[in-house]
Amino acid sequence: MAVQVRDGRRPAGRSGARGALALRGAAARLGLKPGELELGVRLGEVRTVAGPEGRRRVPVAEVERLRSAEGFPDTLRERVRSVTATEGAALLGIGPARFTRLAKVGCFSPVMFYVNRYRALVWLYPAAELRKFAEREPALLTGSTPRGLRKMLDAGEDWRARNWRSRRVAQLAREAENAWERAAVAAAVLGPDQLAEVVDDPYERAHLRRLRASLLSAKGEPPSSRPLVEPLLTADDPDEILWHRISLALCLDEARAERPAPRPGEAGRPGWVPPSPEPAPAGGDGHGPGAESAAGAAVRPGRARPSAPVRPAGRTERSGPPGRPGPRGLWRRLHRSRSR
Numbered sequence: 001m002a003v004q005v006r007d008g009r010r011p012a013g014r015s016g017a018r019g020a021l022a023l024r025g026a027a028a029r030l031g032l033k034p035g036e037l038e039l040g041v042r043l044g045e046v047r048t049v050a051g052p053e054g055r056r057r058v059p060v061a062e063v064e065r066l067r068s069a070e071g072f073p074d075t076l077r078e079r080v081r082s083v084t085a086t087e088g089a090a091l092l093g094i095g096p097a098r099f100t101r102l103a104k105v106g107c108f109s110p111v112m113f114y115v116n117r118y119r120a121l122v123w124l125y126p127a128a129e130l131r132k133f134a135e136r137e138p139a140l141l142t143g144s145t146p147r148g149l150r151k152m153l154d155a156g157e158d159w160r161a162r163n164w165r166s167r168r169v170a171q172l173a174r175e176a177e178n179a180w181e182r183a184a185v186a187a188a189v190l191g192p193d194q195l196a197e198v199v200d201d202p203y204e205r206a207h208l209r210r211l212r213a214s215l216l217s218a219k220g221e222p223p224s225s226r227p228l229v230e231p232l233l234t235a236d237d238p239d240e241i242l243w244h245r246i247s248l249a250l251c252l253d254e255a256r257a258e259r260p261a262p263r264p265g266e267a268g269r270p271g272w273v274p275p276s277p278e279p280a281p282a283g284g285d286g287h288g289p290g291a292e293s294a295a296g297a298a299v300r301p302g303r304a305r306p307s308a309p310v311r312p313a314g315r316t317e318r319s320g321p322p323g324r325p326g327p328r329g330l331w332r333r334l335h336r337s338r339s340r
Contacts, residue, residue, distance in 0.1 A: 019059060019060050019061070020048075020049055020051060020057035020058055020059045020060060021057060021058050021059075021060060021063060022051075022055075022057060023037055023038075023041075023048075023055075023056060023057065023058065026046075026057075026058035026063055029063050029067070030046075030063060030066055030067065030073065030076065031073040031076075031077070032073070032076070032077065032080065035082075036077065036080045036081070037058075037080070038112075038217065039080045039081075039082050039111060039112065039124075039126070040076070040079070040080035041056065041171070042111055042112065042167065042168070042171050043079075043080065043111065043126060044171070044174070045076070045079050045080055046058060046062065046066065046080075047059065047062045048062075048175070050175065050177065054213070056175070078127070078128065079128050080126075081126070081127040081128070082111060082112060082124040082125060082126055082127065083124065083125055083127050083130070084122055084123070084124060084125075085099050085100055085103065085122075085123060085125070088125050088127070088130050091127060091130055091131070092130055092133075092134050092141055093134075093141065094141050094142075098141075098145075101145065101149075101153055102140060102149075103123070103125070103160055104152075104153060104157065104158045104159060104160060105149045105152045105153060105157065105159060106159035106163055107133060107137065107140060108125060108129055108130060108133050109125070109129075109159075109160070109163035109164065109166070109167060110123035110124060110125050110160055110163065110164045110167075111124060111125065111126050111164070111167055112124040112164075112217075113164065113232070114221075115221060115222075115225040115228055115229065119224070119225065119228065121228050123160055123164070161231075161232045162235075162237060162240055164232065165189055165215065165232070165233075165235065165240075168215045169185055169186070169188070169189060169215075169244075172185045172188070172213055172215075173185045175213075178255070178258065179251055179254035179255035179257075179258050180207065180208070180211055180255040180258070180259075180261070181211050182251045182254075182255075183208060183211075183248055183251035183252050183254075183255050184208045184209075184211035184212040184213070185212075185213070185251075186244050186247040186248035186251055187199070187205075187208045187209075187212060187248055188212045188213070188214075188215060188233075189215070189233065189234055189235045189244050190234070190235060190241065190244055190245065190248065191234050191235075194235075194241060194245060195208075195248075197245075198245050198248050198249055198252075199248070199252065201261065203261050203262065203263055203264070204252070204261040206261075207261040207262060215232075215233050216229070216233070
């Protein structure tokens with residue numbers, strides 16, 4: 001699936017797109033529907049490269065690799081199949097209500113969603129992951145819900161949107177080609193006030209906005225669905241916000257070391273645009289609702305792990321490279337406005 005990118009936000013062509021197929025053409029070669037290929041890309045089953053104007057393409061070598069696999073096309077089609085909550089419940093042999101409760105507490109995570117004709121949000125789950133969950137946690141499919149999970153449900157917790165954002169951020173981070181693009185991924189799920197607290201420089205914020213890819217699919221959602229969809233695009237839990245603030249701070253360190261963001265005196269430099277005026281942060285004092293604790297870095301029982309801070313492959317998930325601030329240093333940096 002193509003990542004939605006605004007005009008001019010990415011280079012018009014990438015060398016990796018040579019010898020690659022458009023997504024629709026690749027889907028036809030693989031015997032998949034476009035939606036199935038989109039799911040395969042999101043799950044990392046199908047490798048893509050950036051093409052013209054940021055559109056993703058599938059290398060011919062990747063298509064041939066998948067076609068030569070044993071059991072093709074049935075095994076591939078099964079790996080990229082998604083189901084609704086009702087279909088997922090039938091697959092697991094449980095009722096839809098129990099399925100929804102397990103999804104809310106993060107036992108399994110949605111990979112996509114859509115708004116149906118009744119303007120209801122419909123989450124989609126990878127069928128292969130549901131089968132693995134049933135094999136791994138058969139006790140959660142029968143009998144009483146464990147006490148810990150009941151307490152979470154009684155508290156009104158619902159991790160579906162958070163886990164969907166975690167998946168999408170991880171996918172976009174894999175597709176990013178440099179540290180500035182990875183920083184833009186982390187910035188994409190932070191509100192304006194949170195972003196301004198982490199990124200002081202308005203020209204860096206402008207650069208991140210230019211590079212930011214949408215969390216939505218290329219076709220997006222109709223305007224009538226915006227009230228349902230827009231709240232899903234921004235981190236709203238204090239733990240999740242802190243996680244992405246740390247991720248952004250780490251990526252910014254790497255990006256600044258690679259090259260600085262374009263400055264006003266570099267107007268002739270390709271890719272430079274002046275920063276646009278930003279809306280005043282909510283609250284009027286320039287500081288949004290900061291994260292209350294670092295608990296988001298931990299994984300609660302039965303929950304899907306949040307996406308790791310967006311970093312290049314090969315780095316450890318939680319500790320920064322030598323010479324970079326550790327967790328305490330990051331905590332002070334990201335909460336310095338609280339002590340003012």
